[in-house]
Amino acid sequence: MNEEQANNLDTIDSDDAIIEIQNVHKWFGDLHVLQDISLTVHRGERIVICGPSGSGKSTLIRCINRLEEHQRGRIIVDGIELTNDIKNIEKIRAEVGMVFQHFNLFPHLTILENLTLGPIWVRKLPRKEAEETAMYYLEKVHIAEQAKKYPGQLSGGQQQRVAIARSLCMKPNVMLFDEPTSALDPEMVKEVLDVMISLAREGMTMIVVSHEMGFAKSVAHRVLFMDYGQILEANTPQEFFENPQHERSKLFISQILY
Amino acid sequence: MALINQAIKYEDPSEVKPPVTSIGIIGWVKKNLFDTWFNSILTLLAIFILWKTVPPFIKWAFVDSLWYSTGAECHKAGGACWSVISKNLRFMIFGFYPHDLQWRPLLAMIMLIGLLFYSRNRNRWNKSLVYAWITGLFVMGLLMRGGLFGLASVETTQWGGLPLTLLLAIFGLTAAYPLGILLALGRQSKLRIIKTLCIIYIELIRGVPLISLLFMSSVVFPLFLPHGVTVNAILRAQAAIIMFTAAYIAEVVRGGLQGMSRGQYEAAESLGLNYYQTMRLVILPQALKIVIPPSVSILISAFKDTSLVVIIALYDLLKTTQSVLSDPKWMGFSAEAYIFIAMIYFLCCFFMSNYSRRLERELNTSN
Numbered sequence: 327m328n329e330e331q332a333n334n335l336d337t338i339d340s341d342d343a344i345i346e347i348q349n350v351h352k353w354f355g356d357l358h359v360l361q362d363i364s365l366t367v368h369r370g371e372r373i374v375i376c377g378p379s380g381s382g383k384s385t386l387i388r389c390i391n392r393l394e395e396h397q398r399g400r401i402i403v404d405g406i407e408l409t410n411d412i413k414n415i416e417k418i419r420a421e422v423g424m425v426f427q428h429f430n431l432f433p434h435l436t437i438l439e440n441l442t443l444g445p446i447w448v449r450k451l452p453r454k455e456a457e458e459t460a461m462y463y464l465e466k467v468h469i470a471e472q473a474k475k476y477p478g479q480l481s482g483g484q485q486q487r488v489a490i491a492r493s494l495c496m497k498p499n500v501m502l503f504d505e506p507t508s509a510l511d512p513e514m515v516k517e518v519l520d521v522m523i524s525l526a527r528e529g530m531t532m533i534v535v536s537h538e539m540g541f542a543k544s545v546a547h548r549v550l551f552m553d554y555g556q557i558l559e560a561n562t563p564q565e566f567f568e569n570p571q572h573e574r575s576k577l578f579i580s581q582i583l584y
Numbered sequence: 585m586a587l588i589n590q591a592i593k594y595e596d597p598s599e600v601k602p603p604v605t606s607i608g609i610i611g612w613v614k615k616n617l618f619d620t621w622f623n624s625i626l627t628l629l630a631i632f633i634l635w636k637t638v639p640p641f642i643k644w645a646f647v648d649s650l651w652y653s654t655g656a657e658c659h660k661a662g663g664a665c666w667s668v669i670s671k672n673l674r675f676m677i678f679g680f681y682p683h684d685l686q687w688r689p690l691l692a693m694i695m696l697i698g699l700l701f702y703s704r705n706r707n708r709w710n711k712s713l714v715y716a717w718i719t720g721l722f723v724m725g726l727l728m729r730g731g732l733f734g735l736a737s738v739e740t741t742q743w744g745g746l747p748l749t750l751l752l753a754i755f756g757l758t759a760a761y762p763l764g765i766l767l768a769l770g771r772q773s774k775l776r777i778i779k780t781l782c783i784i785y786i787e788l789i790r791g792v793p794l795i796s797l798l799f800m801s802s803v804v805f806p807l808f809l810p811h812g813v814t815v816n817a818i819l820r821a822q823a824a825i826i827m828f829t830a831a832y833i834a835e836v837v838r839g840g841l842q843g844m845s846r847g848q849y850e851a852a853e854s855l856g857l858n859y860y861q862t863m864r865l866v867i868l869p870q871a872l873k874i875v876i877p878p879s880v881s882i883l884i885s886a887f888k889d890t891s892l893v894v895i896i897a898l899y900d901l902l903k904t905t906q907s908v909l910s911d912p913k914w915m916g917f918s919a920e921a922y923i924f925i926a927m928i929y930f931l932c933c934f935f936m937s938n939y940s941r942r943l944e945r946e947l948n949t950s951n
C-alpha cells in the first residue's frame with residue numbers, strides 16, 4: 327500500500343457508517359441474485375466491486391438507492407432505512423448520486439438543463455443558483471464550454487463526465503458508479519477515470535462497479551469480489567490483485583489481465 | 585469502374601466535370617422521367633392523362649364558369665357554377681345564425697385564427713400567452729352567445745356552419761389530447777383498478793364508431809336524465825368527440841411511453857424526482873415528441889370526423905352546404921360546393937400537418 331492510500335485510510339472514521347447493508351437477499355423470480363449480503367461502508371470510504379457478469383454487482387448497488395427492491399434484510403443509508411415509504415426513498419435518492427453505464431442523460435434538455443433539473447425540482451433551488459452550481463461542476467469536469475449543447479452532440483466520454491457532474495449538483499453524500507467506463511471507447515476511459523480520481527481525492531464516499539484495475543489500485547480502500555450473488559472476498563486492492571485468496575477471484579483476475 | 589478509376593488517376597479531380605447529360609433540364613428529365621423503358625411508358629401515360637383531364641377542367645372551372653349569377657343562369661351555362669358558393673356563402677359559413685349578427689361569429693373566427701397564428705412560434709409560449717388565450721376564448725364565447733354587455737343573446741341551437749365546425753374541432757382536440765395522455769399514463773399505472781378502468785375505457789371506445797357514440801350521446805344519454813333536464817346538443821356532441829379522440833390519442837401516447845428506455849426513468853428517479861416530475865419533465869416531453877406524427881394523423885382525422893355531427897342534426901359546415909344544395913334553385917351544383925368545402929378542410933388540415941413538421945424540426949436535439 328502506498329503512502330497516499332494510507333493517508334486516505336486514516337481519514338475514514340470507522341465508527342461513522344454511511345451505508346449499512348445487513349443480510350440482504352434479493353430474488354428475480356426464482357433467481358437468487360443477492361444471497362445474504364452484509365456490508366458496511368464508512369464515510370469517505372471508496373469501494374470497488376468487481377466480479378463476473380451476472381454476479382449481482384449492479385443489483386447490489388441499485389438496491390442502495392432503491393432502483394431495485396431487496397426482499398429480506400435491511401439497508402440503511404445515512405441513518406434512513408429503505409422501506410416502502412416513498413418519501414424516504416426520494417430523500418435517499420437525493421443524497422445518493424448514481425452514474426450509469428450508458429450515461430442516461432436527458433436528450434431533450436441541454437447540458438445545463440440536465441444539471442439543474444434535480445436541484446431546481448428536488449432541492450427547490452432558485453434557477454440562478456442552480457445554474458451557478460451547475461457551471462461550477464461543469465468547470466470541474468472540464469466541459470463548461472459545452473453547457474448550451476445537447477447530449478447528442480457530445481462524445482461518450484464527455485457525456486459520462488456530464489452525468490457525473492449532474493449527480494454532483496445534488497451535493498450527494500455517496501456516489502454510486504455502475505461500470506461508468508465500460509461503454510466508452512478506450513481513448514475516452516481515461517478522461518472519465520481522471521474525474522473520478524479527483525472526486526476520490528476530495529473524500530467523496532464512492533462505490534464503484536468497475537474492472538479498471540488501475541483505478542481500483544489508486545483510489546480504492548477495499549475491493550469486493552462478487553460471484554453468485556455473494557461477496558466472496560474483500561481486501562485492499564494490492565492484496566486482492568496480487569494475492570487473491572479465493573479460487574474464483576484467482577480465475578477472474580487471470581481473465582481480466584488478458 | 586476501370587474507366588472511372590483512370591479518369592481520377594490521370595486528371596486533377598477538381599477538373600473532372602460530370603457528363604453533360606446529367607446536368608441541366610435535359611439531364612434531370614432523362615434521369616427522373618425516362619431512365620428505363622418502363623418509366624418512360626409511365627411518363628408518357630401520365631402526360632396523356634394530364635392532357636386529357638387538365639384542359640377540360642380548366643375550361644370548366646375558369647373559362648365557362650359563372651361566378652356571381654342566379655341558379656337559373658347557371659343551369660343554362662355549361663361550366664362550373666361558383667355562384668352556388670358566392671350567392672350562399674353567408675348561409676354556408678354561418679348557418680342559421682341571425683343574419684345581421686353574423687359579424688360576431690366572423691370576428692370570433694378572426695380572433696381564433698389570429699391567436700393560432702400568433703401561437704405558432706414556440707418562443708412566445710409563456711404565461712401571457714396563456715392569459716391571451718383565456719381572454720380570447722372568453723371574448724369568442726361572448727361574441728357567439730351574447731347576452732352580456734348589450735349583445736343580443738343567440739341560442740346555441742342557432743349556431744352552425746364554419747364556427748361550429750371550428751368550435752367542435754378545436755375544443756375537441758385540445759381537450760382530447762391531455763385526456764388521452766392521462767389515459768395512457770393510467771394504462772401504465774401500477775394500481776390495478778386504474779389500469780383496468782383505463783383499458784376498459786380505451787378498448788370500449790375504440791370498439792365503436794364515432795357515429796354510434798354521437799347517436800348514443802343524443803338519443804340514449806338523454807333517456808337517463810331526469811325529466812326536464814336537458815344537456816345542450818353541441819355539448820353532447822363535443823363530449824362524444826373528446827371521448828372518442830382521447831382513446832386513440834391514449835394508444836398512440838402509450839406507444840411513445842413504451843419507446844422510452846428504462847434508463848431515462850432510472851436517471852430521473854435517482855436524482856430524487858417523484859413520479860409526476862419524472863413524467864412531466866423527463867418522460868412525456870420525449871415520448872410525446874416521438875409520437876407527433878401519429879398524433880397529428882389522429883387529430884387530422886378527428887377534425888374531419890367532426891362533420892359526422894350532421895347525423896344528430898347539428899348544422900356544421902357540411903350540413904349547411906348540403907341544405908343549400910337541396911334548394912331546387914341550386915340543385916345539381918354539388919361538385920362546386922363540395923370542392924369549396926374540401927378546400928376549407930384541406931387548408932385546416934394542411935396547417936396542422938405543416939405545423940407538426942415544423943414542431944418536430946424545432947424539437948430535434950440529436951445530431
Ligand SMILES: Nc1ncnc2c1ncn2[C@@H]1O[C@H](COP(=O)(O)OP(=O)(O)OP(=O)(O)O)[C@@H](O)[C@H]1O
Nearest residue numbers: 354355357359377378379380381382383384385386
Ligand atoms: N430486472 C431483472 N429481471 C430479471 N432478472 C434480472 C433483472 N436484472 C438483473 N437480472 C438478473 O440478475 C442477475 C444479476 O444481474 P446484475 O445486473 O446484478 O449482474 P452484474 O454483476 O451487474 O453483471 P454485469 O457485469 O453483466 O453488469 C443476472 O443473472 C441478471 O440476468
Ligand SMILES: [Mg+2]
Nearest residue numbers: 383384385505
Ligand atoms: Mg451490471
